[in-house]
Amino acid sequence: MQGIKDKIQEIKSALPANVTLVAVSKTKPISDIQEAYNAGQRVFGENKIQEMVEKYDELPKDIQWHMIGHLQRNKVKYMAHFVDLIHGVDSFKTLKEIDKQAKKHDRVINCLLQAHIAEEDTKFGLSFNEIKSILASDEFKELSNVKIVGLMGMATFTDDKNQIQKEFSSLHSLYTGLAKHYTSFKILSMGMSRDYNLAIECGSNMVRIGSSIFGSRNYLT
Numbered sequence: 001m002q003g004i005k006d007k008i009q010e011i012k013s014a015l016p017a018n019v020t021l022v023a024v025s026k027t028k029p030i031s032d033i034q035e036a037y038n039a040g041q042r043v044f045g046e047n048k049i050q051e052m053v054e055k056y057d058e059l060p061k062d063i064q065w066h067m068i069g070h071l072q073r074n075k076v077k078y079m080a081h082f083v084d085l086i087h088g089v090d091s092f093k094t095l096k097e098i099d100k101q102a103k104k105h106d107r108v109i110n111c112l113l114q115a116h117i118a119e120e121d122t123k124f125g126l127s128f129n130e131i132k133s134i135l136a137s138d139e140f141k142e143l144s145n146v147k148i149v150g151l152m153g154m155a156t157f158t159d160d161k162n163q164i165q166k167e168f169s170s171l172h173s174l175y176t177g178l179a180k181h182y183t184s185f186k187i188l189s190m191g192m193s194r195d196y197n198l199a200i201e202c203g204s205n206m207v208r209i210g211s212s213i214f215g216s217r218n219y220l221t
Contacts, residue, residue, distance in 0.1 A: 004032060005039035007213045012040075015207070019200055022066050024192075024210030026051065030058055032214055037063065045087070045208055049075040056082055068208055070124050073097040081105045087152045087189055087208075090114045090124045092134050095146055102145035110149045112189055115174065117167040118156040125153065128174050135182065150187030150206075151175050155195055164195055168202035175203070 002010070012021055022045040025033045033044060033055060042062060046052035047069025056065055056079075064084035071086065073094055080101035089095055089111045102109040113134065116125030126134070134140050135148065153171040155164040168190050179185035189206040191199025196207040 004035045004213060008036050008039040008041050011209060011212065016200060018205050020187075020206045022068070022189075022206060022208045023213050024068065024208050025055070025214065026069070026210065028210075028214045030055060033059060036213065043084075045210075049079050052083075053078050077101045077104075080107070080109065083109060085149070085187075086111045088112070088114045088124065089148075090116075090126055092137075092140070095134070095140070095143065099143040099146045108145050108147050110147050112150050112152040112187060113148060115151055115153045115171050117153040117171050119163075120156055128170075131174070132178075135178065147184055148182070150185050150189065151178075152189040154192070155190070155199075161198060164198055165202060168195075168199050168204070172203035 008023070015021060020043060021041070022043050023036050023041050024045040025036070026045070026047045037060060043064045043066060045066040045068040046055065049067065052065055052067065065082060066085045066087060067079060067083050068087045070090070071088055071094055076097050086098060086109060089098070095111065098109055098111060113131050114125045115131060116127060131151070151171060151174065153167070155167045158164065171190060172188060175185065175188045187206050188204050189208065190202065190204035191207040193209050193212040196209055199207060
C-alpha cells in the first residue's frame with residue numbers, strides 16, 4: 001500500500017510545472033502532515049481556523065498555510081499573523097475584516113475571490129458580476145492590506161464531466177479576462193481529488209488535493 005510520501009511524489013511528478021499542489025490536511029494528524037513535509041510538500045490547506053492555528057504552532061515555520069474553507073469573519077484574527085493565502089473570500093465584508101486584521105500585523109494577506117460556479121445551492125461564492133463589482137469599487141481600492149491574486153471555484157459534485165468542464169471553463173474565462181486588467185492575478189484555484197486533472201485541462205494552476213494523498217477522512221475526530 002502506498003504511503004503519503006509515495007502519493008505526494010506520484011501526484012507532483014504528474015502535475016504540469018506551473019501547477020501548485022495544495023495538500024488538504026484538514027482533520028489529519030500532525031504526523032501525516034510531517035510525513036508529507038518530509039516528502040518535500042510545503043503548501044497545506046485547512047478549512048477550520050482553530051485547527052490550522054494548532055498545526056501552525058507545532059509544525060515547521062516554512063510551511064505555507066492556505067485557508068480553503070468557508071471563512072467566519074470573527075475568526076480571521078486568529079490566523080492573520082501567518083496565513084499565506086485565503087481561498088474562499090465570498091463577500092466584501094469578509095475582505096474588509098481580513099484587511100483590518102492584516103493591518104494589525106503589518107502584513108498584506110493574499111486572497112482569492114470565490115466564484116459560485118456549481119449548480120448546488122450549498123456551495124458558497126460570488127456571482128461573476130459581484131466579483132467584477134468588488135474589484136472595480138472605490139471601497140476595495142482603499143484596502144491596503146489585502147491583495148486579490150486570483151479566483152477560486154468548486155464544481156458541482158457530479159459524474160457528468162461535461163458539466164464540470166463547462167463550470168471550470170467559465171471560471172477560467174472570467175479569470176483570463178480579469179487578469180488582463182489586474183496584474184496581481186496569478187492564481188486560478190480549481191480542482192480537488194476527484195476532478196483536478198479536468199481542472200488543469202481547463203486552465204487551473206492550483207489544485208487542492210486531500211483524500212488522494214492522505215486517504216479518506218474521519219470527521220468524528
